[in-house]
Amino acid sequence: MGTVRKSILLSAADKYFSQMLLVVTTMVMARTLTPVETGLYVVANSVLMLADNFRTFGVGIYVVQTSELRPATLRSAFTVTFLLSLAMMAAILATADRIAAFYGAAEIGHLLRLAALGFLVVPFATPIVALLQRELDFRRLALLNAAAALTSSGVTMALGIAGFGPASYVWGFLASGVVLSLMAFAARPQAGMFVPSLAEMRPMLAFGMVSSSVTLVNMAYEMLPRLALGRLLSLQAVGIYARAVTVCQLPDRALSSALQPVVLPALAARARDKGDLRSSYLRSHALMSALHWPMLVMLALLADPVVWVMLGPQWIEAAPLVRMIALGMMALAPAFLTFPVLVAAGRIRDTLWSSLIALPPSVLLVMVAGTISLEAVAASTFVLAPFQMAVAFAFVRRAIGVTWQEMATASRDSAVLAGATALVPVAVVAASGQGFALGWLPCALAIAGGALGWGVALRLVRHPLLDEILALWRSAAGLAGRRGLAPVAGVE
Template sequence: MSVLRRGILASAADRYASQALSIATLAVMSRLLTPAEIGLFVVANAVILLADNFRAFGTGTYIVQAPELTPEILRSAFTVTFVFSAGIFCALVAMSGPIAVFYGEAEMGGLLRLAATGFLLIPFVTPQVALLQREMRFRRLAVLNVGAAACNFAVTIALGAQGYGPASYVWGSLASSAMLTILVLAMRPQPGLFRPCFRQARPILSFGTVTTGVTLVNLVYELLPRLAFARLLSFEAVGLYARAVTLCQLPERTVTSALQPVVLPALAARARAGGDLKEGYLRGHALMSGVQWPMLAMLALLAEPAVRILLGPQWVEAAPLVRLMALGLMTLAPAFMTFPVLIAAGRVRDGLWASLISLPPSMLLMIGAGTIGLEAVAASTLVVAPLQMGVALVFVRRAIGLTWRDMARASRDSLALALGTALIPGLILAASPEGSSLGWVRTAAAVAGGAAGWAVMLAILRHPIGTEGAAILRMMLPARGVRRA
């Protein structure tokens, strides 16, 4: 358990530093670029992310969960990744022109060709990073990720300020990939790893076919509506929708950014040792929901001030979208553990089935809502999010022996935390003559009241967040007397 906590602590330091840089980039670039320019990048980035799914082909996940590793497996993983990356690079360059013509935006072709260059760097990073994850060397991973994130931030902001527009994001991503490659090769030089080998390619491809299918279905669900909205509505609408989604995902990333890199290695190690996966799943859900639910409740109440502070006044139209999405996304608290726990339980195909059952109808519902307007799209989250989580829980219950009563028990205290957090902000909002447009003083009072309510309820309920926080704090403090206090 102490090893796991050290991993979470190192991962938290890594991810929160990267998240802080990401939020700073979001705030600055939202003021430098218009919603239409952001929308153009979002659509181009959606194409890149879909292509990146095929590039990875599950090789990193295969290395993390493999019962045994040999040099041939690692070399085969690199070879498979490189072949797919080179193929995707050529395909993107060839298709960039037709995609630009389809959307009637010549600049998109240049963005896609520029972004495709990064696919030639990533194969030299993927096996190395997966090895560090498998070995739970999260301090080294923190150095890699923060260095790459800092490089991305510096280049993106500098070019954005110089008027490079959407291309600023692409150049920042390329600089980040280059920095990550340099750091990995300097930290863990293994030139023998890059010799071509196909001897173990078959099991890697077999595993990758399933994991890539799961990731692809999830990516298509996330990205295809954005591609459709660019045709149904406008690039400006895509920009508003994407920024609303980003704000609503901040509470989730607050927790998963620290837990996600640790979850699969920890669950895989527990499964190899014959441990109980259900206990880990329920504790992970309690930790996740104990932070995410109160933050989402606050975001739903304070959507307009949050948009003005983080994005600027030109994005105020995103506030109603944020309010609806935040409420819908509360049901997805345990979603980040679904795929890792199914992989650790040896039921990776169940993850694919869960995605195939829930995501296509969700996607169709969202695109259909797009024919009505953006608020209808945001409202559809109230339906599609519970649908997705319900289907996922059916498969998770079968894999680890989970019951609905177990989930209710693990959720009870987190729900009380959320209600306690929302009490004072809700009263301030109800008493405000300005409605949801709170001034700076009332906004500050609402945030302080929410934080105080969360802290008081945390102490009353003895929530697992308090236990884990205290344990990690004791590890950080050197003096025994201070640790006891």
């Protein structure tokens, strides 16, 4: 547990730094690009992310979870990734103009052709990053990711302010890919892993076929509604909806993005040691929901000032969408555990079946809602999120034997924390006379009251998160002490 906690701490520092940069970049670019320009980038980026799934093809996950890692494994990982990257680059270049014509926006084609160049660079980082994840070497991973994120944000904001428009994001993506690959090689200067080899291509492709299919189905669920809204409504509607989703994903990214790189390697190691995955799943959900649910509740209550601060007044139409999506997403608190638990349990095919059962109907419902309004699309989250989580949990139950009653018990104290967090903010909103459009002072009071309510409830119910916070504090103090920093008072 000590190694895992330190890995989580380092991963959290990495991801929180990246999230801070994301927030700053979003704030700058929201004031630089119009909703229509944002919609252009969102459509192009959706196509690129679908292509990127085929490029990765689950190769990194294969390296992390395989029981025996040999030099040929890393060489095959690079070779397979590089060949798939070339294929995806060629496909994007061949279809860019057709995609642009479909949306009646020539600039989408330019963005796609420019971004396709990045597929030549990223494969050189893939085997090294996967190797570092397998070894739980999150100190080096944090440095790599921080440098890449800083490069991406810096280039994007600089070019956005200079008037490069949506292409600013693409140039940031290209620059970060170059930096990540160079720094990855500097961290592990082993040129031998880039010698072409197809020795383990067959098992890698067999694993990747399932893994990438899962990712593809999940990404299709996320991206296809945005692509469809571009035709059903408008590019401006796509921009507004995408920004609302970005704001709602901040709590999840702040939490699961820090845990996700650690969870799969840790669970895979636990499974190899014949450990109990059921208790790990329940405890992880209890810890995650204790933070995730209160944050989403606060976001829903303070959606108007959050949108105003993050995006600016031109995006205020996104606030009602944020409110609905944030509340609906509370049902997805355990979702980040589904894939790593099933993979660690040796049931990767179940991850695909879960996605195939839950997501196609979800896409259909979102598209139907898109024929009505953006508000209907946001409201559909109240149906889709519980449905998706119920399907996923059915497969998790079969894999590790967890029951609904155990899940309810693991969720009970977190629900109390969410309710306690909401008490003061709800009172402030009710007493303000301005509805959700709070001024600076009421907003500050709501935030302070929410934090106080969460802290008091955390202590009163003796939530296991309190023990983890203290353990992480001691780990952080230990890391600081080994670097010759001053000891923290009261921490042994």
